[in-house]
Amino acid sequence: MGLSKYMTEFREKVDVCVVGAGHAGCEAALACARLGLETVIFTVAVDSIALMPCNPNIGGSSKGHLVRELDALGGEMGKNIDRTFIQSKMLNVSKGPAVHSLRAQADKAEYSRAMRKVLEGQEHLTIKQAEVCELLWEETQARDVLDGDASGRNPSGSKKGYGKRVTGVRTFTGMVYECGAVVLCTGTYLGARCLCGESITYTGPNGLQAAAHLTDSLREMGIELRRFKTGTPARMDRRSIDFTKMEEQVGDERITPFSFSTDPDSIQKEQVSCWLTYTNEKTHEIIRDNLDRSPIYAGIIQGTGPRYCPSIEDKVVKFADKERHQVFIEPEGLHTSEMYVGGMSSSLPEDVQLAMYRTVPGLERCRIVRNAYAIEYDCIHAGQLDATLEFRNVKGLFSAGQFNGSSGYEEAACQGLVAGVNAAMSILGKPPLTIDRSEGYIGVLIDDLVTKDNREPYRMMTSRAEYRLLLRQDNADLRLRKKGYEAGLISEEEYQALLEKERLIDREVERLKGTSVGANREIQNFLEAHGSSPLKTAASLAELLCRPELSYEALGEIDRGREALPAAVLEQVEIEIKYEGYILRQKRQVEQFRKMEKKLIPQDMDYDGVPSLRLEARQHLKQFxxxxxxxxxxxxxxxxxxxxxxxxxxxxxxxxxx
Amino acid sequence: MDTIAAIATGMTDSGVGIVRISGSGAVEVGDGIVRSPSGRRILKKAESHRLYYGFVVDPEDGAEIDEVLAVVMRGPRSFTGEDTVEVQCHGGVLVMRRILECALRCGARLAEPGEFTKRAFLNGRMDLSRAEAVMDVIGAQNDRALGYSLGQLKGRLSGKVGELRGRILYETAFIESALDDPEHFDLDGYGEGLSGKLDGMIEELRRLIGTADNGRLIKEGIRTVILGKPNVGKSSLLNCLLGEERAIVTDVAGTTRDVLEESLRLGDICLNIVDTAGIRDTEDAVERIGVERALRYAREADFIVYVTDASMELDENDREIVSVIGDKRTIVLLNKSDLEAVVTEEEIRALFAENEAYPSGEERLAILHTSAKEGAGIEELEQAVKEMFFHGEIGSSNEIVITSMRHKEALEEACGALMLVKGSIEDGMPEDFYSIDLMNAYKALGRIIGEEVDDDLVDEIFSKFCMGK
Incomplete structure (x- = not known):
């Protein structure tokens, strides 16, 4: 299409451009705007802001940790799900506190609408419906862009060797936005195509317009792209499902909010149920018989799919001896009859899908509203980024979310915030926000993305965090709020509240350690009543609390003078004392880890000059x-x-x- | 680095010998002494890793010294990682010495013991655990210790440790999989199963740790303390063992007022023996000092020889000695078996049974009848020591024996960590707690074989290799 000469003159100057308004883009844009920078967020469809195109929930095992950490840093996701959830559950409560994880079912439409409202109400933030099709940039002399010693980005003191600097973006309609930083959050839209069996459409998720042009511009800049795929199951009409054949899954009686800023009392409400059913041999037989019609198994899909969020085809192939797999039926919202079929994502053709779903108890008469499909998209190898999520070779260019090769709303949002804050910091000339593996799941996520050769969409998992006993969802505020405060996203009031919480925890732990009880009759009776062995000599309340059978609450009986403290404080006190030995050992592991993190390698290190490095190692070290x-x-x-x-x-x- | 040279094969006459030259000037030095059959210099342009036939000539008068095969190995593809020339000559000591002298006159310096290895390490040709083993090889006090170090160098220990690590990793991986995919990995009853597996691993670790003591005992000798009441024949026994009159022997109780140290070789075993003053409640100030010293030595000992007079009733002083012995491995010598015995083995065992610290059920206590005066029972003593420390025989060099304190500590750490996992299982902790200590065990073992990089070790090796500034 020809552009008129007037349009080419059309330029606007802003600080930051955020490309994409999914979960990463929203956090990135909000962070920049909240730090006072003029920010534009681009989306191909304003109606798709903070869209949840796959599962209707936020959180879950290890992802719940991410949301809480994001909240501690000043992100929006936790607050937004607290506004819009319709069921909430703390998972894994029978396991240790490290793996407790919060998961909430969202009303998808409400979630999206509420987030849009937040963006619209945010000062310095402009929403723009447009497809960004080109990045504008200039060559710089390799070493002339000073990193600024204050940034600490390059602790070795050497300058970062950028070769390019981003200067703006151009939209498909010709508008140019000049800016100091760009955050790419293109999700699954870049070069996207959706596959449902043999039928292929060149669209983004939910039939939305794909972004067809930006890839070429990125390639021209020397950015390496790769192709990943992911998928989503079918949505069904609630009226066609027989719930009497399923197990009801209800929410928690007492709801725990995601955000540390949400008052728990303010969110207690009626919840909806989810439902559990199972596949069976018949289901598996249909899948096996039609594997040749699956685009992955037929070789049509080139992108690599996530191993940890597998399609039902993958599960049937991988766990061939399993007689059944779980299927969760989850509502997509209060004002829709669509139900999400968790655990059965698929790229099989429509007829096979229907046959397969109808073998599942309760789904015998199901009607599909939206078919399951797989989506393929362009993304990068995040090894081109450093821990601030800036491209090592392009000053001012940041990226986050599925574009970086991750998977999941929560993973995207966390990267969005980090990339957004660091885009802002690079413009403001302030030290960047970095989180290491011992500080948070976010640190693990980013470190894994930028140092590992991930060959499939990266999903957060509990097992990826080495120091998870320290990285609990319950103490995310204690770990990260200070960083959020220093970055400027946490208010003075919120920060003071954190300091007060810390003080109360320390004081109560000290008190329990310092208060001893004698081996008198009252105590012995108390212990006997709780199935605990009698004391031989006097012991501190902390020592008693270490016994698995005694809780802080139970100890109240013999600890009468205690002060009433907030539940969040008591939770920390109890965990800190009960698991002290384990926590201590994990802290020692962290010390070991930090020792190696502190051994710095000069950025201009000549790896070719190191004798006896293996060729493969040398290549990777030079690359990363x-x-x-x-x-x-x-x-x-x-x-x-x-x-x-x-x-x-x-x-x-x-x-x-x- | 400068160029060094040495005879790489042994300093004994043999069929073939090798003189090795390494360093930035190695080719230059080699070129100075090796000639082709037609008398030309050949090494400078020599192809790497190819044998050249020729002669070594005296660089000063051109006299032929030996007919040789010479090879140039250009760095980094050599043992040291540097340019290296090896001259294979006839294996006479004299010939090898003369070739070495020629190399030295051409600008090489005589290599220090272990210096080729040191360079190999510094140039990254060798991992930390092997470098460490090489240091032990260089420093080995005797053949047996050398055998063990060589075993380590060959990777025998690495194999065992690697296998244990594999087992630990399998368990952590299972737990982690179950945490992330509870639908497909079931942890029901997992703890009990793990507990049994841990017992097996703990036992193997303990056995390895046990050999560490043997390793040290072989390397350094067994610290042995002779204890007993005054005048039960301790000094006579020592004299008998050593074959000469070292300690003053009289019939007056309390003659040995100080401690005596002697080194005694019993076959492959070396006993570092400390004879002590007789232990009794005494008023004599000088004797008192001797007694206290004896007690102190006893606490640090590996092994106690407790000599008692079989012809005299046991008394409070014996009880005192047994309590001093604590949990040490002990041989009780019922001495003066030439006289009529009034003390029985049962009485001695009963005495030890009263000592709470003494571990029951283990082969840590042996009772022998001897007569130091007549030399009876000495061979039995030797046999008993071997039984007690090396299960009857000193293991062949093929068995894995831990000779490094660092390795022993790492094994102990791993063992302790697995014990903690067992504790967690017994306390009914959730499975996710197991992984902290499983990983600690895994990492501790990894440090032994260099799979976990330990910067302390780098420091240590640097200090042992006496690296410059």
């Missing part, structure tokens, strides 16, 4: 340019032997310097 020995040790293709070679080399190098 790790900032520390610790980070180097996590890069795929770098072995412990390579690390000891590096350590010895750096040691020698250090000693031989004058």
């Amino acid at each position: 340019r790790p900032s520390s020995i610790g980070q180097a040790s996590r890069i795929s293709g770098v072995s412990p032997a390579d690390i000891s070679v590096l350590l010895v080399y750096l040691e020698r190098y250090g000693r031989e310097l004058p």
